[in-house]
Every structure is written in C-alpha cells, then in structure tokens.
Amino acid sequence: MSISTLHDTIYALSTPLGTSALATLRLSGSDAIGIAAKCIESSEKLFTALGGDSFYTNVCDANGDHIDDVVVTVWRAPRSYNGEDIIEFHTHGSPVIMDMLGNQLTLYGARLAEHGEFSRRAFMNGKQSPEELERTLMRLDASSEESLTKIERVLGEKFDRLRNIYDDIISLLAQVNAQIDFGESDHVEITGFEIQVAIIIDNLENLRAKAVNEQINKGYYSVALTGVPNVGKSSLFNTLLRYERSIVSEIPGTTRDYVEAFVMLEGFKVKIIDTAGLRDASDMIETKGIELGTNIAERADVVLRVTDPETRATKGFADEIVVHNKCDVDGFRSGVFVSAQTAEGLPELSKYIALQISLIDSANTGYSLSKSEARIIDESMQLLAQSSKSTEISIVAEDIRAAADQIASLLGFNISEDSLNYIFSKMCIGK
Ligand SMILES: Nc1nc2c(ncn2[C@@H]2O[C@H](COP(=O)(O)OP(=O)(O)OP(=O)(O)O)[C@@H](O)[C@H]2O)c(=O)[nH]1
Numbered sequence: 475m476s477i478s479t480l481h482d483t484i485y486a487l488s489t490p491l492g493t494s495a496l497a498t499l500r501l502s503g504s505d506a507i508g509i510a511a512k513c514i515e516s517s518e519k520l521f522t523a524l525g526g527d528s529f530y531t532n533v534c535d536a537n538g539d540h541i542d543d544v545v546v547t548v549w550r551a552p553r554s555y556n557g558e559d560i561i562e563f564h565t566h567g568s569p570v571i572m573d574m575l576g577n578q579l580t581l582y583g584a585r586l587a588e589h590g591e592f593s594r595r596a597f598m599n600g601k602q603s604p605e606e607l608e609r610t611l612m613r614l615d616a617s618s619e620e621s622l623t624k625i626e627r628v629l630g631e632k633f634d635r636l637r638n639i640y641d642d643i644i645s646l647l648a649q650v651n652a653q654i655d656f657g658e659s660d661h662v663e664i665t666g667f668e669i670q671v672a673i674i675i676d677n678l679e680n681l682r683a684k685a686v687n688e689q690i691n692k693g694y695y696s697v698a699l700t701g702v703p704n705v706g707k708s709s710l711f712n713t714l715l716r717y718e719r720s721i722v723s724e725i726p727g728t729t730r731d732y733v734e735a736f737v738m739l740e741g742f743k744v745k746i747i748d749t750a751g752l753r754d755a756s757d758m759i760e761t762k763g764i765e766l767g768t769n770i771a772e773r774a775d776v777v778l779r780v781t782d783p784e785t786r787a788t789k790g791f792a793d794e795i796v797v798h799n800k801c802d803v804d805g806f807r808s809g810v811f812v813s814a815q816t817a818e819g820l821p822e823l824s825k826y827i828a829l830q831i832s833l834i835d836s837a838n839t840g841y842s843l844s845k846s847e848a849r850i851i852d853e854s855m856q857l858l859a860q861s862s863k864s865t866e867i868s869i870v871a872e873d874i875r876a877a878a879d880q881i882a883s884l885l886g887f888n889i890s891e892d893s894l895n896y897i898f899s900k901m902c903i904g905k
Pocket residue numbers: 702703704705706707708709710721722723724725726727728729730749750751752799800801802803812813814815816
C-alpha cells in the first residue's frame with residue numbers, strides 16, 4: 475500500500491456479508507461527505523450534521539432509482555475512529571443492497587478498502603498505537619471467552635517488557651551522551667557499561683523466546699472426526715452442530731470430501747471437520763478424499779476417533795480421543811460413549827472436548843511476535859552487541875541510538891512501512 479493511496483476515500487462492510495436484519499457499510503476519507511451526498515436523497519443534512527448525528531434517508535442509484543432506505547451516521551474529522559470523515563450507512567442486511575451501494579460509491583470515486591486500511595489510517599492519524607492495534611486484532615481473533623479476558627495481560631506482558639527495555643536503552647544512551655558532552659576520553663568510561671548492555675540483550679532474548687507461534691492464535695480450535703466408514707462420524711458432526719450439514723447414510727463411504735462448520739462449544743469457537751471414512755478404497759476419488767481428511771486430522775487441535783459396536787476395539791493414535799458411538803445399539807458404557815441418534819452423552823462429549831481445548835488454550839498464555847517485530851528485535855540485539863565491542867564513544871552512541879530507534883518503532887514512535895503492512899494485512903477489510 476503506497477502513501478498516495480492513503481488519501482483515497484475508501485469503503486468496506488463493517489458487518490459480515492450475508493442476509494441479516496441490518497448491515498453497516500463505512501465510507502472514510504476526505505471526500506466521504508461529498509461522495510455520500512451523491513448517493514442519498516437528503517444530501518443537505520450531511521453538510522449540516524454534527525459528528526455523531528444520524529438521520530433517516532434513501533440511497534438511490536445514478537438514475538435516481540431507490541436502492542434502500544437507510545440510517546446515515548456522520549463522524550467528522552478528526553473526532554472519528556480513524557481521524558477522517560466517516561459516513562456509516564446502516565442498511566438492510568442484503569448482499570444485493572451492499573453490492574449496489576458499493577457500486578454507487580465506486581462510481582463517485584471511492585474504492586473498496588484493503589485489509590486493515592481503516593485501522594491503518596487510525597494509526598497514521600495518531601488515533602491508535604501499535605498496542606491498541608494489536609488489542610483490536612486480538613479481540614477480533616479471540617477464540618474463547620477466556621482468551622478475550624486474557625488480552626490485557628498478554629498485551630501487558632509484551633508491551634511492558636518493550637517499554638522497560640526501551641527505558642533501559644535510553645538510560646544507557648543518556649550515560650553515553652553525558653560522557654561525550656562532559657568526559658575527556660574518546661573511549662567508553664561508564665561504570666558497568668558492558669553489564670548494562672548484556673542485561674538489555676538478555677531481556678530482548680527473553681522477549682523473543684517467550685513469544686508463542688502465531689499459528690496458535692488463529693482464532694478458533696479445530697476438532698476433526700475420523701474413523702472407518704459407517705461408524706457415524708457425519709451423524710455425530712450433525713448432532714454437534716444441531717443441524718443437518720453432512721450427508722448420512724447406511725452405505726459405507728458416504729462422505730468423500732471433508733466438511734467443515736463452526737460452532738461455539740462450551741465458550742470456545744470450534745471448527746468441526748467431518749472426514750471421509752478410512753479404508754483401502756479402490757475408487758480414485760474416495761482415495762483422494764481419505765488423503766485430504768487424513769491431512770486435515772493431522773493438523774487438527776483435537777481428533778475424535780469414532781467407533782461403533784463393530785469397531786469398539788479401535789485404539790486410535792496417542793493424541794486422539796476415542797468416542798464410542800451408537801451406544802444405543804449395544805449399550806456400551808465405558809470411556810467416552812455417545813449416541814449421535816439419541817444425543818445421549820453429547821453434553822459430556824462437549825465438555826470433554828472443551829477440556830482438551832482449555833488445556834491447549836491455557837498453554838497459549840503468551841503474546842506473539844510478527845516476523846518483522848522479531849527481525850527488529852534481532853537487529854537491536856546485534857546493534858547493542860556491536861556497541862559493547864566498539865571502543866570509540868561516538869560509534870557506541872550511534873549504535874545505541876539505532877537500537878533505541880528500532881525498539882521505539884515497535885512502540886509506535888517511528889514504525890516502518892513493512893511492519894505496518896504486515897499488521898494491517900492481518901486485519902479484516904472492514905476494520
Ligand atoms: N443406532 C444408531 N445409528 C447410528 C448412530 N449414528 C449413526 N448411525 C447410523 O449409522 C449409519 C452411518 O452413519 P454416518 O454418519 O453416515 O457414518 P459415517 O461414519 O459418516 O460414514 P462414512 O461417511 O461412510 O465414513 C447411518 O445409517 C446412521 O443413521 C447412532 O448413534 N445410533
């Protein structure tokens with residue numbers, strides 16, 4: 475994203491695309507009011523509205539034909555989410571209306587926002603720091619009620635450490651500058667200089683080491699259903715979802731592709747995946763489906779190996795949970811038993827899955843570092859290590875200042891285009 479595009483007027487849907495009672499589309503930029511005025515009937519109200527004012531009007535197309543009756547909310551720069559003029563269109567939640575409104579806005583000079591562009595502008599206009607941005611990202615990504623409440627602690631862990639490290643580097647820099655201003659030697663003569671540098675490097679290393687893999691923070695947990703054909707994987711999948719999503723039949727090999735659906739399970743956002751029954755298939759398509767399902771199951775956070783009365787002896791791999799289905803048929807009552815048909819044992823199964831997820835979730839207490847953040851930390855460590863090897867005080871000062879600048883960029887004082895692009899590309903279009 476180039477700097478020049480920052481002056482475009484942009485729009486994006488703020489609510490999920492689909493059919494719903496209401497939807498909100500946001501238009502943001504220096505020409506937001508002018509463009510919106512061309513699309514609505516009561517355009518004069520736009521020009522007199524104060525920040526936060528809303529009014530009822532109609533959106534029309536270029537021929538003056540009615541698209542939808544809407545409520546428009548006006549936010550005026552600089553007192554808006556991102557510091558720009560923002561117009562919110564609260565419409566009826568129809569993808570067709572959204573499409574037509576989007577076309578109108580494009581016609582009059584706006585363009586669809588890129589990922590995270592609203593927040594990027596908030597950042598550029600001094601409305602949000604990297605910490606606030608990350609807080610927004612984490613809220614959007616939260617995979618459980620628990621992870622939502624952990625956000626402040628996790629952010630504090632990262633940014634408090636960074637602030638402390640920054641303070642230490644600045645204190646070191648102040649000592650070096652004092653020697654340059656008042657000292658007599660060109661060589662470093664600061665008490666405990668090397669130890670101070672070593673402590674900062676140590677803290678940076680620690681910050682790096684405690685970061686968790688970003689994959690863990692993907693926003694949900696995946697649960698895969700696996701097992702031989704006909705044990706009732708698809709039936710269990712449908713029962714967990716509480717609607718009929720996957721085809722069920724008494725013919726072995728019914729599921730050929732994998733089927734995914736999201737569900738909230740005991741407070742966790744979970745993606746459940748139904749897979750093709752495992753067998754030596756002669757059919758090429760079924761073989762491919764089994765291969766896909768196996769790969770998915772290998773990457774899932776929790777794997778449920780389903781059995782039925784004929785396959786009760788199935789053990790499953792070490793990290794799999796064996797779920798004995800069709801307990802209504804043989805009265806099996808040991809370990810984790812369910813009946814997808816009568817829903818017996820379903821609450822217990824849900825709790826059991828949630829327990830496994832909470833173990834993963836509680837291990838995921840840390841913050842994550844983006845690649846560019848990790849690179850910046852590495853560079854700061856190198857600069858500091860270099861500074862403690864130099865003897866010339868002016869070179870030492872330069873290295874320490876450069877390291878301070880690097881850490882400052884992580885705190886939002888002077889951030890590079892690269893890291894911005896990385897942060898914002900991770901956000902959804904409407905944010
Ligand atoms: N009695 C009883 N029948 C069940 C239960 N769960 C599934 N079935 C039946 O078992 C048969 C197979 O069910 P599916 O859900 O299609 O099995 P699957 O494991 O997905 O099979 P594939 O897709 O072929 O791998 C169907 O006739 C279901 O009605 C259960 O809990 N009790």
